[in-house]
Amino acid sequence: MNERTMLSEERHFENMIQAESICTAENLVYERPGTLLDVTMHYCPGCGHGVAHRLLMEVVDELGIQSQTIGIAPVGCSVFAYNYMNIDMQEAAHGRATAAATGIKRVLPEKYVFTYQGDGDLAAIGTGETIHTCNRGENILIVFINNGVYGMTGGQMAPTTLPGMKTTTSPYGRDVKVQGYPLKIADIVATLPGSFYVTRQAVHTPAYVRKAKKAMLKSFQYQKLGKGTCFIEIVSNCPSNWKMTPVESNRWVKEHMLPYYPLGDLKVPSEKETAQ
Amino acid sequence: MAKVKGDIVIDIEKCKGCELCVEACPQETLGLSKKVNSRGYLYVVKIQDNCTGCVNCALVCPDAVLKVYRKTLGKENPVAVVSNVTQDLTLTVNK
Ligand SMILES: Cc1ncc(C[n+]2csc(CCOP(=O)(O)OP(=O)(O)O)c2C)c(N)n1
Ligand code: SF4
Ligand code: SF4
Ligand code: SF4
Numbered sequence: 001m002n003e004r005t006m007l008s009e010e011r012h013f014e015n016m017i018q019a020e021s022i023c024t025a026e027n028l029v030y031e032r033p034g035t036l037l038d039v040t041m042h043y044c045p046g047c048g049h050g051v052a053h054r055l056l057m058e059v060v061d062e063l064g065i066q067s068q069t070i071g072i073a074p075v076g077c078s079v080f081a082y083n084y085m086n087i088d089m090q091e092a093a094h095g096r097a098t099a100a101a102t103g104i105k106r107v108l109p110e111k112y113v114f115t116y117q118g119d120g121d122l123a124a125i126g127t128g129e130t131i132h133t134c135n136r137g138e139n140i141l142i143v144f145i146n147n148g149v150y151g152m153t154g155g156q157m158a159p160t161t162l163p164g165m166k167t168t169t170s171p172y173g174r175d176v177k178v179q180g181y182p183l184k185i186a187d188i189v190a191t192l193p194g195s196f197y198v199t200r201q202a203v204h205t206p207a208y209v210r211k212a213k214k215a216m217l218k219s220f221q222y223q224k225l226g227k228g229t230c231f232i233e234i235v236s237n238c239p240s241n242w243k244m245t246p247v248e249s250n251r252w253v254k255e256h257m258l259p260y261y262p263l264g265d266l267k268v269p270s271e272k273e274t275a276q
Numbered sequence: 277m278a279k280v281k282g283d284i285v286i287d288i289e290k291c292k293g294c295e296l297c298v299e300a301c302p303q304e305t306l307g308l309s310k311k312v313n314s315r316g317y318l319y320v321v322k323i324q325d326n327c328t329g330c331v332n333c334a335l336v337c338p339d340a341v342l343k344v345y346r347k348t349l350g351k352e353n354p355v356a357v358v359s360n361v362t363q364d365l366t367l368t369v370n371k
Contacts, residue, residue, distance in 0.1 A: 022283050022347040030334045030344040032287075041339060045317065046294030050338025063365050110367040206300055206335040224367060239294075246294040 033057040035066050035086045042080060046246020048236030049078050051203040052145055052212075056116070057085055059216045069112040070104055072097040074126075076118035077151040095126025098133035101140045112223055114141035119160040120150040123185045127159075130185065137194025137228035141219045144185070144231065147238040148257065155241025159183040162260055167241070182260060186233040190266035196228030198267040202235045202258065204250040211263075227273060235261045278348045282329020284322065285343040291319035297333035297342065306333060 032038075036057040043049045060069050066087055073081040075094035082089035088111075092100040097115035105113040115122075122130050122144050130142070149167055150156040157167040157174060160182050164173040174182075190198040197219060201212035212234060219230035235257050237249035244252060284305075291313065297320055298306045307323035320333075320341070329346025 022281055023285055023343075023345045027329075027345040027347045028343065029329055029346045030331045030342070032340040032343070036340060040290050040315070043338060045292035045338075046296050047338055050340070051336065054338075054340050065365050068365075068367065109369045112365075112367070203336070206332040209335040220365070221363065224363075224365060246296050247299050250296065250299075 033061045035061045037084050037086050039084065041084055043077065044238075044240045046237070046239050046249065047077070048147065048203050048234065049145060051209060052116070052143065052234050052236070053078075053081065053084055055203070055209065055213045055216055056114070056143065058213060059220060060087060062217070063220055065112055065220065068110070069114070070108070072101045072104070072113070072115040074115070074117040074121040075152075076121045078116055078118060078145065079152070081116050095121050095124070096129055097121065097126065098138070098140070098142060099129045101142075102133055102136070102138045105138060105140050109139070109226075112141075112220055113139075114143060114219075116143045117145070118151065119144070119146045119148065119158045119185075120153075120156075123159045123183050124150075127183075127185070131188065131192070134189045134195045134229045134231060135192045137192075137196070139223055139226045139228065141216075141223060141230045141232070143216070144233045145236050146233055146257075146261065147236045148182075149238050149241045151238045151241055155238065160185075162256060165256075184261065186231060186261075186266055189229075189231045194228050195231055195267055196225075196269055196273075197222050197230040197265075199231070199265045200233040200235065200261060200263050202253060202263055204237065204253045208263070222269065222274070225274065227269070233261070235263070278350060280328050281347050281349055282327035283345045284327055284329075284333065285345075286320055286322075287341045287343075288313050288319045289315070290339050291317060291341045292339055293318035293320065294338065295320075296336045296338070300332040300336045302330065302332060303328060 069087045071089045073091045074097045097117050101113050101115045148160050156169040161174045163176050166173050189195050199215045202208045215232050239246045239249040303326050305327045308318040309321045313319050331344050334342040334344050
């Protein structure tokens with residue numbers, strides 16, 4: 001613990017009494033989105049899943065589409081996403097979220113449909129579903145949380161694990177000669193004619209959080225156009241399995257994940273394509 | 277520049293003491309408590325009264341623990357939450 005964290009709480013309360021409170025409704029600039037249920041999430045402290053959940057629900061709230069949105073939860077740490085997002089949700093078998101989303105969107109085209117998946121789910125067991133869904137250009141949003149490991153099952157190597165990165169199943173570091181190279185699934189998806197908007201974002205600093213939210217907002221607006229699949233990769237952390245503190249893990253995202261997974265748009269629709 | 281005053285409200289029971297907000301705060305307003313909440317986590321507290329309401333802490337918080345307020349002093353118009361949504365998002369389908 002650093003020095004400033006040791007300062008007394010009592011001082012905090014003294015300050016509160018002295019100063020006239022500005023905590024009134026008209027001064028409110030940020031609060032938890034209403035569509036994120038008022039419960040404590042099961043994620044480890046500092047896990048990027050929480051930020052991604054919150055951003056999605058902020059966007060759903062801002063667009064006023066709570067009753068028109070259907071989410072598909074994956075298998076992985078975010079398997080309980082339906083306990084936190086106050087919208088209609090469907091749980092899918094491991095890796096099959098985009099297949100489930102395809103069915104739901106085709107039967108209910110008037111709904112906004114998104115999947116929320118980890119890298120083990122989307123880029124390992126579900127690679128086939130992912131690629132074919134994007135290739136068919138299903139009008140859904142895919143939110144892909146890339147933390148470089150299988151978080152839920154104890155930090156095994158994922159297709160996205162970085163070269164040399166130590167995991168429980170690559171204790172000496174990923175050897176690309178044996179286990180191949182990290183799969184840049186967003187880059188692959190961007191080459192498919194069915195994908196409409198493909199972007200890679202992160203949530204480790206306030207500025208990137210704002211950008212990630214903008215990408216989500218855009219994706220829902222694009223879904224209204226019905227012109228193809230939107231794909232948002234979020235390069236995230238897994239402090240528990242990376243065996244780091246949350247602050248260290250975010251630093252690791254910046255120093256190790258981002259050089260391999262550079263942030264930014266991989267496919268942007270032209271103005272003509274987005275004209276309504 | 278008009279003087280800005282900010283404040284935050286902390287939902288102590290939801291905080292997991294991850295310190296991402298402490299790291300993100302440009303004002304060094306935040307620190308960890310000495311006591312734990314009912315889940316056994318140290319939680320975030322204000323250690324200085326110098327918040328500017330910049331929202332950085334709330335943006336990086338994975339557990340949506342923080343509410344942020346901001347007031348521009350000496351100015352009647354408060355800062356409001358503005359949404360940039362102008363479109364009607366109802367999906368219509370020709371069946
Ligand atoms: C058919 C099937 N195979 C394997 C598993 C075991 N399993 C559960 S979660 C998971 C990986 C999850 O990793 P990821 O998608 O990266 O999500 P994270 O936990 O990192 O968020 C695996 C292999 C399973 N539940 N079902
Ligand atoms: S195991 Fe990793 S991905 Fe899963 S909740 Fe914990 S930190 Fe997040
Ligand atoms: S609103 Fe800004 S200044 Fe205030 S506590 Fe949060 S990060 Fe610090
Ligand atoms: S980021 Fe959120 S959960 Fe983490 S210490 Fe700050 S308030 Fe608590």
